[in-house]
Structures are given as structure tokens and as C-alpha cells.
Amino acid sequence: MKLIRLAVAAGTVAAAAVLAAAMLVAPSGALAAAGDGSPTDPNIRFAGRWDTRDRTAYVPGWAGAYLRTGFTGTTVKLKQRNTIDLYYSLDGGPDVYLQNVRGTVNLTPNPLPAGTHSLRVSYRVVAGSYHGDAVFQGLVLDSGARTLPAAPRRGMVEFVGDSITVGTTTSKNALTAYGWLVGEQLGLDHMQVAQGGACLVSSADGCVGLDRRFVKVSAADGAADHDFTRYQADVVVINLGTNDVGHSVSTTQFQSAYVGLLRTIRGKYPKAAILALKTFRGRYVPQTQAAVQTVNNAGDRNVFFVNTDGWVPADGLSDSVHPNDTGHRAIAAKLAPIVTAHLPASPTPTPSVSPTQSPQPTPSVTPSPTSSGTPGACAVQYKITNQWSGGFQGEVQLTNTGADPLNGWALRWTFADGQHIDQGWNGAFSQSGATVTVTNPAWSPALLPGASATLGFTGTWNGANTAPASFALNGAGCALT
Incomplete structure (x- = not known):
């Protein structure tokens, strides 16, 4: 027929x-x-x-x-x-x-x-x-x-993980998992290379190990090799290590396997940014960081450790391990701007939109803001979330402590030790000499009273990496917390 x-x-x-x-x-x-x-x-x-x-x-x-x-x-x-x-x-x-x-x-x-x-x-x-x-x-x-022809998308993001990445215990499984949510929010093609119970390390007791199976078309025994010419990922997000503890994987084994997986991914996706998430249960964290540093030191600077502390809210778990729908939405809200920051500088055109859809917001450079709120009514918390030889990852939490909304804002600080920001997310970053200016992202211009915006970035340092002494919002100083 x-x-x-x-x-x-x-x-x-x-x-x-x-x-x-x-x-x-x-x-x-x-x-x-x-x-x-x-x-x-x-x-x-x-x-x-x-x-x-x-x-x-x-x-x-x-x-x-x-x-x-x-x-x-x-x-x-x-x-x-x-x-x-x-x-x-x-x-x-x-x-x-x-x-x-x-x-x-x-x-x-x-x-x-x-x-x-x-x-x-x-x-x-x-x-x-x-x-x-x-x-x-x-x-x-x-x-x-x-x-x-299917409408083109802006790019491709791939998520590598276990049952958490699958979306186990959520209302629609893979469709309500953080990876699917991030991909749809950003207008990207997306894929969850994930299996319930999966480990990083292939173990003798039968745990599905992504160190070997990442290159396969499925997790099934005897699965064919995936044809990586079918698509190239722009960003790869890894969330592995939660299950390895239960399979007696040593810290040495884990770190070695993580380095191997990073190198395998790089071989398949030469231009992709690779984001290694801290597991939400905090397992094998030093080994994950060390694996990232190993490939960084070998010359691959497009691999990053991402600190996920505080990403899952108190009501965001369906059991002691798996996020529920609320938890996955919270994770996606934190992760989406980080993925955005690591997309290619010239992504493919924004996709055409069907009659019942609204276009996804596309990040762009934000013009100089004007504020209807009280200048300087703000609090700032600055912290370094990860540091390695010559590089670091930082986070700035800006809170509007005034009584009025900020309809557009610019936060400024000055580094004391010659640090330089390579890339940032959740805001439009610029740097002149030692002075950094971050303006609100185009897709979120307002900061309501009591609300906070968390700005993330990666940068370089040499000799010292002290925190900035002061911050100014729209020209007036902020309280440090």
C-alpha cells in the first residue's frame, strides 16, 4: 500500500x-x-x-x-x-x-x-x-x-545521564525531564542519551556504562554504533555518577573513566562545549572536577565543570533521588542560560514557527538600560564555584532590595588581580580593562522587589583571584552579603 x-x-x-x-x-x-x-x-x-x-x-x-x-x-x-x-x-x-x-x-x-x-x-x-x-x-x-521539510532549529544539545536525565518519576517521563525542557525552551534539537540505572563506568555486575555505550545507537546489548554524521551536537551536558557508588566503582576508576568519556565525546563532536554537572547528590565531585581539569590542561578548554548546588528546591523531589516535575523545571531554569552561553556565536537561523506557536526568545545584546527603581537598592553575593590552574567559574547573585521593580539594570564591578571573563550567561557581559559590566538579558528585563538574578561566568586568572571589593547597580553601590 x-x-x-x-x-x-x-x-x-x-x-x-x-x-x-x-x-x-x-x-x-x-x-x-x-x-x-x-x-x-x-x-x-x-x-x-x-x-x-x-x-x-x-x-x-x-x-x-x-x-x-x-x-x-x-x-x-x-x-x-x-x-x-x-x-x-x-x-x-x-x-x-x-x-x-x-x-x-x-x-x-x-x-x-x-x-x-x-x-x-x-x-x-x-x-x-x-x-x-x-x-x-x-x-x-x-x-x-x-x-x-521540518522547521530548522537553532542547534543541537545532547544530555548524557541516568534515570534523572531520563525523567523517571515525572508526569511524562522524558518529555518532562530537564533536558527536554531546556531544548524546547531554547528552540534547539535535543537528545537524552540516558538509561535508568546507568553508570559512568561499565561494571562487572552489569551496570550500563556510558563510558562504552555513549557511542551506541541504544543501551541494548549488541546495539549498533551510532552514525555521528547524522548530526553534530553544539553542547553536551553530562550528569553521571549517582549510580556508580552502588556498583563499587572506586574514585580512581571513576576519574579515569570520566576523562575517557570526555575524550570520546570530543572525538565525536570536535566543536561542542561539554558541561560536566555536579551530580545532585554530590557523588564523585572531586573526581569530576579533576577529570575536567585533566582535559583542560591537555589543551581542551571547551570543557567545563558546572556546580549545581541549590538547583533542586526542597519540594522538587519525588523520592530521595529523583526530581519531580517541579524539580526538573527548576533545574532547567538554571541550566538553560548556561547552555545558551555555550552555543556557537553564529547559530543556525531561528526556526520558523507554526501558526499556534510563539517564537522562542533569542538572546541578544541588551541596550543600555533605564531603571524605574531606586538606584543602588541592591545586594550582591559573589562566589567562585570552581577554580583550576589559570581558570575559574564564578557566580554573582544580584537581589533587588528596593521597593520598586528594576525595568532594566546594569551591574558593574572591578577585578583587582587582572582576571578576565571569557564568557557569561544570564546577562549580557562586557569588560573594559579590569571593569566588568553586566546588563539584564533581553528575555528578562525586569527584576521585581525581593527577586534575584544569578549571573554565571567563566574566566582566567594569574597569581591571585581575590573577589571584587565593591559592586554598583545603575551607578550606586550595592550591599555585599
Whole structure:
């Protein structure tokens, strides 16, 4: 059966018959034409790791893989093999959850208005006790309808981790995990190379180790190698180490494996920024920092340790380990500006937006602000969150202690020891000599009374790295806390 039937004008029936016959006798592995809705249709964009060896049935690996496409007409159906749970979104709307569906699944029980539409499909993570058949076999559209190229995204961010990165215990699993949230907030393609119970180190007792499996298309034993030419990540975020303690991984083993993983990722993504998160339970922290410093000292300065202290609020856990929906949203709020700061200077154009979507805010240089609040009604806390030979990571928390909102702000300080900021996030940074100025980010101009903004940055130092002695907000001094 053809996936999309072609509308044929009078007088071209014979030609259409020849075309149909050619399609029916074509080998199953043949490449499809753009617009036909088959797995090889180039208008369908597959984000993340997919096993594409069978051109009639693409299989997603790991968590968070999804497909996107545009299409014309009023209906769209999904061709499945055996029973599976899945999420789908039409025209940027809320994700709809379908359980135990198979065969030709109608995603438009209520037909759409005639015109151009967008579709995103994500399958439930096949892991643990769940063994659904996540296999994409194509789309069925209206007669005469066709797929359209998926809207381009600004870039690609990949998240590497365990059940926390999967989104275990959240309401929609991978779709309510911090990685998915960050990717969607920033308008990026995104992927969670994560498995419940995964470790960094492949252990003798069978723990899935990302030190070896990162290069695979899935976590399954015997999985094929992933084809890294399918996409290049701009930023890779690692959150590993929570489970290694339970598998008797020594600190020496962990540090060595972490260095190895960093080097593997660098080999696959030569230009990506790599962010090594401090695990939320604080495990193997010195070893993670030492691994980052090892590759930094070897010349790879595009790898960073990220301190996550305070990222998960008191009500942000569903148990003693896993963040709930509130926790993942809080993590995403902290992580998104850091990812933004490490995106390439010239990302791909902002994606086109479907009729029911609003464009994602794009960070830009902020003009000199004007403030309606009381100048200098502020408090500042400065701290160094990580330091290594010649480099450091810092954080400045700015609080509006006045009675009025600050509708635009500029914070200024002067370094005493020649420190220089390389890059910053959650604000627009500039430096002239020893003086640093940070203005509000374009997407968050106001700072309400009692509210705080946390500014992060990385920089260099030589000889000493003392804290600035004073800070000024819009020209007036702030209290140091």
C-alpha cells in the first residue's frame, strides 16, 4: 500500500499507473521521494539516536528521541508495528498521550483545517519493565497531501545521564525531564542519551556504562554504533555518577573513566562545549572536577565543570533521588542560560514557527538600560564555584532590595588581580580593562522587589583571584552579603 496517494489530473492516468507500479516493485530498502511520509522521507527530521538499518522501520534508541515534520491536508496517521505508547503534538499544541496503540494510528480523530501543519512524535522509553514496540513505519496522509521539510532549529544539545536525565518519576517521563525542557525552551534539537540505572563506568555486575555505550545507537546489548554524521551536537551536558557508588566503582576508576568519556565525546563532536554537572547528590565531585581539569590542561578548554548546588528546591523531589516535575523545571531554569552561553556565536537561523506557536526568545545584546527603581537598592553575593590552574567559574547573585521593580539594570564591578571573563550567561557581559559590566538579558528585563538574578561566568586568572571589593547597580553601590 502506498503511504500517500497522488492526485492525478485528467489525461495523466496512464503515467500515474506507471509511477504506481514502479513504487510497488521498488526494493524495500530503496530511498523514498521527498513528501511520501516513509521513514526515508528527507522531510522527516529524526532527532537523537535512531537505528536506521532497516529503511522500512526506524527504531529510536535511548530516551528523548523524536521525529518532526510538516504536512499538508487535514489528517495524519502513524504506521506502527506492534503495541506501543507514544506522545504526539500537532501544530505546536500540547502533547497527547496514546497507550497500547498499534497498526495505523489516527492522530487526527477530529480533522484539522485544510492547510499546512506540523507534527512531532515521541515514543515511550522502552526500558526496565516496559517492552513496547517503538518502531516508526511511516505516515499516511490525505489523498494529494504530502510532507513538508521540518522547521530548522537553532542547534543541537545532547544530555548524557541516568534515570534523572531520563525523567523517571515525572508526569511524562522524558518529555518532562530537564533536558527536554531546556531544548524546547531554547528552540534547539535535543537528545537524552540516558538509561535508568546507568553508570559512568561499565561494571562487572552489569551496570550500563556510558563510558562504552555513549557511542551506541541504544543501551541494548549488541546495539549498533551510532552514525555521528547524522548530526553534530553544539553542547553536551553530562550528569553521571549517582549510580556508580552502588556498583563499587572506586574514585580512581571513576576519574579515569570520566576523562575517557570526555575524550570520546570530543572525538565525536570536535566543536561542542561539554558541561560536566555536579551530580545532585554530590557523588564523585572531586573526581569530576579533576577529570575536567585533566582535559583542560591537555589543551581542551571547551570543557567545563558546572556546580549545581541549590538547583533542586526542597519540594522538587519525588523520592530521595529523583526530581519531580517541579524539580526538573527548576533545574532547567538554571541550566538553560548556561547552555545558551555555550552555543556557537553564529547559530543556525531561528526556526520558523507554526501558526499556534510563539517564537522562542533569542538572546541578544541588551541596550543600555533605564531603571524605574531606586538606584543602588541592591545586594550582591559573589562566589567562585570552581577554580583550576589559570581558570575559574564564578557566580554573582544580584537581589533587588528596593521597593520598586528594576525595568532594566546594569551591574558593574572591578577585578583587582587582572582576571578576565571569557564568557557569561544570564546577562549580557562586557569588560573594559579590569571593569566588568553586566546588563539584564533581553528575555528578562525586569527584576521585581525581593527577586534575584544569578549571573554565571567563566574566566582566567594569574597569581591571585581575590573577589571584587565593591559592586554598583545603575551607578550606586550595592550591599555585599
